[in-house]
Amino acid sequence: MNTKPVVLLIEDEQQIRRFLRASLPDENYALIEAGSGLEALSKFDGNEVDLVLVDLGLPDIDGLEVISQLRKKSRVPIIVLSARGQEQTKIEALDRGADDYITKPFTIGELLARLRAALRRAGRASEPAEVHTFTLGDISVDLEGRLVRKKGEDVHLTPIEFGLLSSLLKRAGKVVTHNQLLKEVWGDEYMGETHYVRVYMAQLRAKLEDNPARPRFIMTEPGVGYRLKLQ
Amino acid sequence: MTSQLEQLKTHFVPRSKAGAYLRALLAVVACTLVCRLVQGHLELSNLIMIYLLGVVWCASRYGRGPSVLSSIVSVGAFDYFFVPPFYSFTVADSQYLLTFAVMLVIAVLISTLTARARELAFEGSQLAQQAEFERVRNLLLSSVSHDVRTPLATITGAASGLLASDRLQDMPRETELAAAIYEESGRLEAYVTNVLNMTRLQSGALPLNLQAQPLEEVVGAALARMEERLTQRTIVTELPSDLPLLNLDAVLMEQVFFNLLDNAAKYTNAGDTIWIKARADNGSVVVNVRDNGHGIKAEDSDRIFEKFFRSKDTQNSAFGAGLGLAICRAIIEAHGGKIWAETGDTTAGANLVFRLPAKPVSELKQHEH
Numbered sequence: 278m279n280t281k282p283v284v285l286l287i288e289d290e291q292q293i294r295r296f297l298r299a300s301l302p303d304e305n306y307a308l309i310e311a312g313s314g315l316e317a318l319s320k321f322d323g324n325e326v327d328l329v330l331v332d333l334g335l336p337d338i339d340g341l342e343v344i345s346q347l348r349k350k351s352r353v354p355i356i357v358l359s360a361r362g363q364e365q366t367k368i369e370a371l372d373r374g375a376d377d378y379i380t381k382p383f384t385i386g387e388l389l390a391r392l393r394a395a396l397r398r399a400g401r402a403s404e405p406a407e408v409h410t411f412t413l414g415d416i417s418v419d420l421e422g423r424l425v426r427k428k429g430e431d432v433h434l435t436p437i438e439f440g441l442l443s444s445l446l447k448r449a450g451k452v453v454t455h456n457q458l459l460k461e462v463w464g465d466e467y468m469g470e471t472h473y474v475r476v477y478m479a480q481l482r483a484k485l486e487d488n489p490a491r492p493r494f495i496m497t498e499p500g501v502g503y504r505l506k507l508q
Numbered sequence: 509m510t511s512q513l514e515q516l517k518t519h520f521v522p523r524s525k526a527g528a529y530l531r532a533l534l535a536v537v538a539c540t541l542v543c544r545l546v547q548g549h550l551e552l553s554n555l556i557m558i559y560l561l562g563v564v565w566c567a568s569r570y571g572r573g574p575s576v577l578s579s580i581v582s583v584g585a586f587d588y589f590f591v592p593p594f595y596s597f598t599v600a601d602s603q604y605l606l607t608f609a610v611m612l613v614i615a616v617l618i619s620t621l622t623a624r625a626r627e628l629a630f631e632g633s634q635l636a637q638q639a640e641f642e643r644v645r646n647l648l649l650s651s652v653s654h655d656v657r658t659p660l661a662t663i664t665g666a667a668s669g670l671l672a673s674d675r676l677q678d679m680p681r682e683t684e685l686a687a688a689i690y691e692e693s694g695r696l697e698a699y700v701t702n703v704l705n706m707t708r709l710q711s712g713a714l715p716l717n718l719q720a721q722p723l724e725e726v727v728g729a730a731l732a733r734m735e736e737r738l739t740q741r742t743i744v745t746e747l748p749s750d751l752p753l754l755n756l757d758a759v760l761m762e763q764v765f766f767n768l769l770d771n772a773a774k775y776t777n778a779g780d781t782i783w784i785k786a787r788a789d790n791g792s793v794v795v796n797v798r799d800n801g802h803g804i805k806a807e808d809s810d811r812i813f814e815k816f817f818r819s820k821d822t823q824n825s826a827f828g829a830g831l832g833l834a835i836c837r838a839i840i841e842a843h844g845g846k847i848w849a850e851t852g853d854t855t856a857g858a859n860l861v862f863r864l865p866a867k868p869v870s871e872l873k874q875h876e877h
Contacts, residue, residue, distance in 0.1 A: 290658050290662075292658070292659065292662040293658065293661065293662055293665075295662075296662050296665050296666040296669065297665075299666070299669065300665070300666075300669040334654070360653070360657060361701060361759075362701075362704075362705075362759065364717070364759055365717075381657065381658075381661035381665075382657075382660060382661040382663075382664035382665060382693070382694065382697055383661075383664075383665060383668075384664070384665065384668035384672075384690075385665060385668045385669040385672055386668060386672055388665075471719055471721075472719065472720040472721065472753065475719075475720070475721045475722060475725065475753075476722070476753070478725075479722045479724065479725075479749075482724075483749060488745060489724050489728070489747075489749075490724040490727045490728055490731070490745035490747050490784070491727075491728055491731050491732075491743065491745055492728050492732075496728070496729070496732055497725045497726070497728050497729040497732075497758075498729070499725075499726060499729045499758040499759045499762040500717060500757075500758045500759040
């Protein structure tokens with residue numbers, strides 16, 4: 278990765294583009310803009326893009342289609358710009374290979390946090406050695422040693438709880454859908470049984486969070502899944 | 509609505525009642541003339557058929573009164589002109605009483621049937637109108653959703669960019685202005701979301717995506733979304749860990765908690781407390797969101813759930829969109845639940861309570877212990 282990550286912004290709304298252009302600091306990001314899906318696909322081919330921000334409502338081809346096309350040729354991180362109430366579309370975008378989404382209206386702080394998290398994950402994936410230890414506030418996790426400690430005390434997790442935690446940790450900062458968790462922890466035959474994930478996630482929260490009804494780390498994305506919040 | 513209904517109904521019948529009766533009489537005159545022409549070629553019983561046609565015509569067009577009149581006059585005319593002795597109302601044969609009775613019954617029957625058919629046609633046209641209305645409304649909704657929310661997203665985002673700027677650190681005045689833009693555009697976006705959800709829920713354009721889940725998930729999500737606004741409040745959550753799963757639309761139920769917390773934040777002061785409690789109760793779960801803020805007047809406790817209702821105290825303040833609790837009620841009721849305000853308590857503050865049916869004990873397979 279170059280010193281300045283190149284961000285391809287695919288958005289047909291002029292004003293949203295204008296505000297993002299002014300908000301992404303010049304010294305940290307290089308911005309390429311596309312107002313339509315086809316323009317985006319050709320600009321993607323002509324540049325070394327490090328991250329894609331895509332709005333789903335494009336004038337020519339569907340934003341979901343753009344995601345599918347990009348995924349055919351690249352593993353570049355893709356973040357979807359979406360509206361509240363489009364949960365099914367968000368899930369569809371994630372299923373097609375988008376890495377994350379951010380719901381409008383969002384603050385520039387939230388957006389920059391998502392960009393950094395996505396770029397960090399992409400950078401980590403190319404590193405030879407994987408990271409196995411994580412710290413979340415007063416919780417420490419050693420994935421390889423299957424060791425979880427909270428306030429210095431060992432926390433006993435069942436295999437399923439541990440599976441959920443490690444799935445979330447591997448994608449820290451990014452949304453993970455119910456079905457992705459079901460597939461990874463339970464297996465394909467449990468697809469659609471989202472209450473399994475919810476019940477075991479509640480158990481995991483009860484063991485890790487001080488107050489499971491006001492979590493600090495395992496955040497719920499209503500209707501979509503979970504996101505492990507990095508401090 | 510009533511005037512519209514009247515308008516549509518009169519569409520099917522002559523404007524004035526007198527006109528209808530006159531036309532019924534004219535129909536009988538016409539029948540008599542026709543009978544006169546064919547008299548001699550046809551049997552008496554067939555002449556009755558011609559009068560019968562006239563009665564059916566009147567019944568189908570002019571309603572009960574004129575058709576009954578036409579049946580009486582028809583019998584009279586038939587008797588006077590065609591039944592011996594001619595030109596007299598004396599009925600030689602009592603069987604013509606039966607003719608009269610049959611004509612009367614037919615007049616009433618047909619006019620009733622026609623009135624019913626007319627009502628059905630009216631309902632049909634109303635349904636078609638309703639469908640068209642829904643279509644236009646949904647179009648309008650999606651357009652509002654996009655055309656209002658997109659600029660709002662730009663305003664919120666741009667203001668957040670200003671607030672995050674390092675250069676604003678030493679400029680309290682500018683920071684205040686940017687904060688005002690940021691907060692108010694956020695409030696407007698919340699309002700637009702409520703309006704959209706309300707209209708969609710009411711028109712049935714928002715099907716519920718029900719999934720079994722623990723209540724704490726939606727509570728946690730709403731608290732996280734409200735976090736910035738709740739920094740000055742103490743939040744106490746009491747959700748028993750053995751609370752049954754609920755069949756919820758996560759996005760909508762999160763909106764319920766968001767709206768309740770939004771109200772609680774508006775009507776409390778810094779340092780106040782907000783309690784979120786839930787308990788299982790006889791196959792359902794009772795949730796209450798309580799605070800020790802300004803509270804709700806007993807006389808307002810029902811009306812606060814009405815659309816656009818605002819308490820007199822808050823009429824002139826910037827508080828209250830008048831939709832937050834109405835949308836809560838619509839969502840809770842769509843889930844088969846009920847919401848109300850508890851005002852009997854002597855403690856100060858608002859206490860909003862709702863009851864949701866619990867999902868029957870889950871058949872979740874046990875994989876591990």
